[in-house]
Amino acid sequence: MTEKIQIDFDKINKSLDISDKDKEFKKKCLKKFIEKGFPNRKQENWKFIDINQIIKKNIGDLSFFNDYSLPNEIDTSIFVDGLEHNKIIFINGRIEKIDFNYEDKNKIEINDEIEKKDLIESENSLIYLNNAFTNKTFKISIKENYTLNKPLIIYHTTNQKIKSKSINLRLDFDLEQNSSLKLIDFFADSADKNFINILYNFNLKKDSILKNYKIDKFKNDNLKYSFNNMEQDTNSVSETFILSAGSNYFKNEINCNLKGKYSSAFVNGIFSLKENQQHEIRTTINHLVENTKSYQLIKSVLGKLSKAAYQGKIFVNSKAQKTDGYQLSKAILLDETSEFNAKPELEIYADDVKCSHGSASGSLNENSIFYLMSRGLNYQQSKELLINGFLLDVVEKITDSEIKNLIKNMIGLKE
Amino acid sequence: MDTREKDIENLKDYKYGFSTDIENIRAPKGLNENVINFISEIKKEPKWMLDFRLKAFERFKKLKEPNWQKPKYPKIDYQDLYYYSAPKSMKDKPKSLDELDPKLLETYKKLGIPLQEQARLNGIAVDAVFDSVSVATTFKEELTKQGIIFCSMSEAIQKHPDLVKKYLGTVIPTTDHFFATLNSAVFTDGSFVYIPKGIRCPMELSTYFRINASETGQFERTLIIADEGSYVSYLEGCTAPMRDENQLHAANVELIALDDAEIKYSTVQNWYPGDENGKGGIYNFVTKRGLCKGRNSKISWTQVETGSAITWKYPSCILKGDNSIGEFYSIAITNNHQKADTGTKMIHLGKNTKSKIISKGISAGFSDMTYRGLVDINSKAKNSSNYTQCDSLLMGNKCGAHTVPYIKNKNFDSNIAHEATTSKISEEQLHYCQQRGLNAEEAVGLIVNGFCKEVLQQLPMEFAVEAQKLVGISLEGSVG
Numbered sequence: 001m002t003e004k005i006q007i008d009f010d011k012i013n014k015s016l017d018i019s020d021k022d023k024e025f026k027k028k029c030l031k032k033f034i035e036k037g038f039p040n041r042k043q044e045n046w047k048f049i050d051i052n053q054i055i056k057k058n059i060g061d062l063s064f065f066n067d068y069s070l071p072n073e074i075d076t077s078i079f080v081d082g083l084e085h086n087k088i089i090f091i092n093g094r095i096e097k098i099d100f101n102y103e104d105k106n107k108i109e110i111n112d113e114i115e116k117k118d119l120i121e122s123e124n125s126l127i128y129l130n131n132a133f134t135n136k137t138f139k140i141s142i143k144e145n146y147t148l149n150k151p152l153i154i155y156h157t158t159n160q161k162i163k164s165k166s167i168n169l170r171l172d173f174d175l176e177q178n179s180s181l182k183l184i185d186f187f188a189d190s191a192d193k194n195f196i197n198i199l200y201n202f203n204l205k206k207d208s209i210l211k212n213y214k215i216d217k218f219k220n221d222n223l224k225y226s227f228n229n230m231e232q233d234t235n236s237v238s239e240t241f242i243l244s245a246g247s248n249y250f251k252n253e254i255n256c257n258l259k260g261k262y263s264s265a266f267v268n269g270i271f272s273l274k275e276n277q278q279h280e281i282r283t284t285i286n287h288l289v290e291n292t293k294s295y296q297l298i299k300s301v302l303g304k305l306s307k308a309a310y311q312g313k314i315f316v317n318s319k320a321q322k323t324d325g326y327q328l329s330k331a332i333l334l335d336e337t338s339e340f341n342a343k344p345e346l347e348i349y350a351d352d353v354k355c356s357h358g359s360a361s362g363s364l365n366e367n368s369i370f371y372l373m374s375r376g377l378n379y380q381q382s383k384e385l386l387i388n389g390f391l392l393d394v395v396e397k398i399t400d401s402e403i404k405n406l407i408k409n410m411i412g413l414k415e
Numbered sequence: 416m417d418t419r420e421k422d423i424e425n426l427k428d429y430k431y432g433f434s435t436d437i438e439n440i441r442a443p444k445g446l447n448e449n450v451i452n453f454i455s456e457i458k459k460e461p462k463w464m465l466d467f468r469l470k471a472f473e474r475f476k477k478l479k480e481p482n483w484q485k486p487k488y489p490k491i492d493y494q495d496l497y498y499y500s501a502p503k504s505m506k507d508k509p510k511s512l513d514e515l516d517p518k519l520l521e522t523y524k525k526l527g528i529p530l531q532e533q534a535r536l537n538g539i540a541v542d543a544v545f546d547s548v549s550v551a552t553t554f555k556e557e558l559t560k561q562g563i564i565f566c567s568m569s570e571a572i573q574k575h576p577d578l579v580k581k582y583l584g585t586v587i588p589t590t591d592h593f594f595a596t597l598n599s600a601v602f603t604d605g606s607f608v609y610i611p612k613g614i615r616c617p618m619e620l621s622t623y624f625r626i627n628a629s630e631t632g633q634f635e636r637t638l639i640i641a642d643e644g645s646y647v648s649y650l651e652g653c654t655a656p657m658r659d660e661n662q663l664h665a666a667n668v669e670l671i672a673l674d675d676a677e678i679k680y681s682t683v684q685n686w687y688p689g690d691e692n693g694k695g696g697i698y699n700f701v702t703k704r705g706l707c708k709g710r711n712s713k714i715s716w717t718q719v720e721t722g723s724a725i726t727w728k729y730p731s732c733i734l735k736g737d738n739s740i741g742e743f744y745s746i747a748i749t750n751n752h753q754k755a756d757t758g759t760k761m762i763h764l765g766k767n768t769k770s771k772i773i774s775k776g777i778s779a780g781f782s783d784m785t786y787r788g789l790v791d792i793n794s795k796a797k798n799s800s801n802y803t804q805c806d807s808l809l810m811g812n813k814c815g816a817h818t819v820p821y822i823k824n825k826n827f828d829s830n831i832a833h834e835a836t837t838s839k840i841s842e843e844q845l846h847y848c849q850q851r852g853l854n855a856e857e858a859v860g861l862i863v864n865g866f867c868k869e870v871l872q873q874l875p876m877e878f879a880v881e882a883q884k885l886v887g888i889s890l891e892g893s894v895g
Contacts, residue, residue, distance in 0.1 A: 333826070337794070339824065340824045344835070346807075348807070348816050351814070353809075356834070356836040360833065
């Protein structure tokens, strides 16, 4: 692999019009990635689901070269109906369109000349891979006191032109003081067997609010990895919702640093998996100062031969007194071949804290099914009703009612 | 001075911190085939035992020391240790307690473990292990009448080779992890228990471990076999002298429960924890594993961990037989610079297997406590269930409490429930107690004992009282 990746890298680097400094940075990242390779189960964070094996099995020979010189045609049929929104469209990892039509142009700054620095000194080789191969990184800044009129939807799409490729993309967001952004990541794929590696950096200043909804609903054979890094200042709020259902493999990783007092982070997730899917959510919430709060709720419904894993970590620094941290993961296993793994971890160095976690997994309760059947529903209906109720709990956590209804409609949950 | 204060006074210089000046026989320093031959020879072991050791040693040479654990420690030089140390008077094993070196008897008396049977009020049979050898086993005759075998491991190898050969290494094979393999190569003594079919052991069996010699590692090996329909309750206690050096204690404990058998294993671990600056103390790296081999068998671990500089152990249950039950009750207390990384593994293989984990961790001072546990329900373990509860209590903001549970469910018929909380003693609780006339320290003691109650209840009576006291004492100086 090493030779090939180097050849692909040189090929891309030649065609890119970037500064020497950036080129150096990319080279450094590539070197780090080659050193480490794709993560495997020997690494603690990849213990449950081994991406190295999955890539080998599903894609085999991965190619790293993408031709970004030609634009792709935008397929408007994928656009979300019934909700006015701003758009960013990625096709095969290339930004095709950035459209903030509903907003005051002075309040949003889009910059593609951003300083690349060694972000996150990390063990995670996929971040190095991302930085080595992203062709263009945009930074979107929301100005002080500005709340976007409409949500922003980022479409992640692929078309038939691409196969067995590694696609890397990255966006940085700056939310200045008292600003607010609602961001929906919407995945719609026409291509198969690609490895998509997404990196977001969020910088939340004082009093800002970020709401990020990730919707991976349509069945596809791609492997996806998404990393959200969040830095949160005083009194900022982040809310993340993940619907993890469509891709063959999807790992969502969230690293959140609560650096300012009274900041809070909420992570809610649903796994709804069918045949042969393997999904994972891993969160690290670092409570670094006093009076911070985090809340996590993950629910899974697992079908035949599917596997889900949840690794959640709450870290509480010795300075972070009065921390409130909570994690709950619940799973319903529908088939004897489904598997659920959890590692809810607490690492606590302060005494005046309230931290707890719970995890439960099992099958659907036969008594509940019996109850519903005795009231006239058939077996299938009873089962669906119970699963709906189970998952609805998570969707109800969404604080934006418009988006909540959109998501409810999308996944066919009824109240 | 009331009794509690006296206890505290006593503890200030770790009551068990004395060492006995006694002549020793030691194996040459270092770890190699010769030392293993020496150990085997001095114990007059048969060839198969020596082969077992050498095989383990062969593998040990290829193993790397693990380092994934939370408490890090300076590298141990395995060549700079004595692997065998025994009181000289034990060379020709005394026939009865009367012949035992008075110094040894005195030591055990000081520790509160009277070996003279007439001195005993309650019937607990004791096997006393001093450094590398078992010095005495009490109540032997009474047990023999029922067909129960309770003796030192060395004796068992001589007298009951068939049983030892059949079961030794079946739960912890020579191909296990680093410290277990090291133990398989150099283990010196320990207890052996065999309870025959249908017998309910009439008294508590107990082993008392004592490290005395310096620069010595203690590597004991305990094997307990409960045959069909039998029951045994086994207690284990440990202490060591105060020394500036860190001493290694790497024991292996294997339990095997056949059909309908039940083993209850309780530990009160009070090795020397080091002084308040974290100097000295025992490294307690122990492998404990129980196999519920037969149907309807049950293994229950109860531990009170208050001592040791570093505790690193996971008493585990392999639930192989259908309907078998595994239980784990633990209190781990760390104070000053102590560190603990402990928990359990419940591996469900058979149908209708159940497991329950109750873990209470308390950390104070500069200490660090980690609960690490695995619940693994295999795809064949239909209708199994697990319940886990781990609570941590923090005292002060210089200490840490961590919870790292691994939960794997591969069976849709099975249920796993896990809860964990971390908190401190609330001001309201303290206020309430103090209002009723307790001072701050007593109030903390009371609250902590309440916090640990679920586990303390599991201990046999004699131990429960001791453990309760120990809990209070270990936290001395951590409030206010």
